[in-house]
Amino acid sequence: MKVFSTVTVQTLTLATGETISYLLEHRPRRTVGLKITADGLVVHAPKRIFEFQLNQILQEKSHWILNKLSQREANHVEKIQWIDGEHLLYLGNDIQLSISPNHRNKKPVFDENKLKITALQPQGLSPQNIPAKAGYSCVKPNIHTSFSRMIIQWYKQQAxxxxxxxxxxxxxxxxxxxxxxxxxxxxxxxxxxxxxxxxxxxxxxxxxxxxxxxxxxxxxxxxxxxxxxxxxxxxxxxxxxxxxxxxxxxxxxxxxxxxxx
Ligand SMILES: [Zn+2]
The missing domain is CATH 3.30.2010.10 (Metalloproteases ("zincins"), catalytic domain)
Structure with missing residues (x-):
């Protein structure tokens, strides 16, 4: 027999009135397992557990949960988007990525706090109608890869x-x-x-x-x-x-x- 585990979204209400949503998954196990993932708190609970029992365990662990969640938030940093105007770090300085579409790739040039990339223009997109953000990487993933490769290559050479x-x-x-x-x-x-x-x-x-x-x-x-x-x-x-x-x-x-x- 195949056992399907179901994942549900639950809410934990703490004594302070604060609420934490979490993903609950019942599994064939004896104990309650907690982990913090990219989705937040995930709870693995035995198949047979009363709601009040689970609630009690989560209340007892609330200090740990809150601590881990705030750590995750503090460490959460968006990955670099390889798009024009993106901010990069170079020797501790905030520098800007400047991408000019061209018919061929040229070596990146660092000038006036900008890392200037002249690279292949995505087909069918002119610089005017390329959205300022999100556009490049969504429309043409291969363009995104070639920008990132050029920039990382430049960082390695400088390094x-x-x-x-x-x-x-x-x-x-x-x-x-x-x-x-x-x-x-x-x-x-x-x-x-x-x-x-x-x-x-x-x-x-x-x-x-x-x-x-x-x-x-x-x-x-x-x-x-x-x-x-x-x-x-x-x-x-x-x-x-x-x-x-x-x-x-x-x-x-x-x-x-x-x-x-
Ligand atoms: Zn050492």
């Missing part, structure tokens, strides 16, 4: 130049040879350093303010002296970047913004 220069300067400061640099696409870590002394840095860091990039580089350079996160490692890091704790915090806060791209 390589910028990070290499910083790495050289900071390596000299700590008295080590400039290690080889590789750019990474890692979503979860900003930098790493392996036992061969090679440094990897996420190109997305180029969006961060210079002192944050320096901080990540100093962290990796400190690993050239201490291949661990011991007190000795932090002493090296501190000598190189005294305010590392504040920078670490700042990077954490900034992280969702840097993952827009």
């Amino acid at each position: 390589k130049l910028d990070f290499s220069r910083r790495l050289e300067i900071l390596a000299a400061k700590i008295g080590v040879e400039t290690p080889p640099l590789t750019l990474s696409n890692a979503q979860s870590r900003w930098g790493s350093c392996n036992s061969r002394g090679e440094v990897r840095l996420s190109w997305r860091l180029l969006q961060a303010p210079p002192h944050i990039i320096n901080y990540v580089i100093c962290h990796e350079l400190a690993h050239l002296k201490q291949m661990n996160h011991s007190a000795k490692f932090y002493a090296v890091l501190e000598s190189l970047f005294p305010n590392y704790k504040a920078a670490e915090k700042e990077l954490k806060t900034l992280s969702p913004q840097l993952h827009r791209m």
Whole structure:
């Protein structure tokens, strides 16, 4: 027999009068499971549970639920839309994407706080009747991909130049040879350093303010002296970047913004 689970939208009313809507799904399980997804609170409950029992459990967990929901809201950042006028981050500065339709793609140019892209125009659309927002990406997904590829390519090239220069300067400061640099696409870590002394840095860091990039580089350079996160490692890091704790915090806060791209 096939068992269909049904998902219903429910409302939880807290003692404060505040209401939380959630998705309820009954499943063959013994306990109530709660999770916060992109849709908000999702509750997995046993098939046989009284409404008052479920309500009681949710009331008891309301502190956790509210906390998680507000965290989710704080971290929710819209993904970049590859459209004219979109705001991007470059070395901590707010810059604007400027897209001019053309019969062929040209390399992006950074000028006066604008990243100017001259790229293929979507067929059948002239610049005049392309809606200011939502238009580009909805009408022609392939155009959207080609813009994003060009822009990310540009960020990677700039990142390589910028990070290499910083790495050289900071390596000299700590008295080590400039290690080889590789750019990474890692979503979860900003930098790493392996036992061969090679440094990897996420190109997305180029969006961060210079002192944050320096901080990540100093962290990796400190690993050239201490291949661990011991007190000795932090002493090296501190000598190189005294305010590392504040920078670490700042990077954490900034992280969702840097993952827009
Ligand atoms: Zn480390």
